[in-house]
Amino acid sequence: MNNYEYINSESLVKELQDKSNGQPIEELIQEAIRLWLQLQSQAEIKSFRGKLKWEGDLDAMREDQ
Numbered sequence: 001m002n003n004y005e006y007i008n009s010e011s012l013v014k015e016l017q018d019k020s021n022g023q024p025i026e027e028l029i030q031e032a033i034r035l036w037l038q039l040q041s042q043a044e045i046k047s048f049r050g051k052l053k054w055e056g057d058l059d060a061m062r063e064d065q
Contacts, residue, residue, distance in 0.1 A: 015024070020028050
């Protein structure tokens with residue numbers, strides 16, 4: 001894996017460090033990337049809203065429980 005050094009905003013780095021409780025910057029960046037990817041996945045799922053056809057009887061399914 002490559003070592004990227006693209007953070008050029010000192011104010012962002014300072015704010016990140018202030019709110020991190022001493023967590024290493026590398027871990028914080030990895031966490032931010034994971035969160036961003038998770039949000040992108042959620043956005044993809046949300047794009048299906050109202051576009052999928054439902055087949056089934058919800059009332060019958062509820063009675064089965």
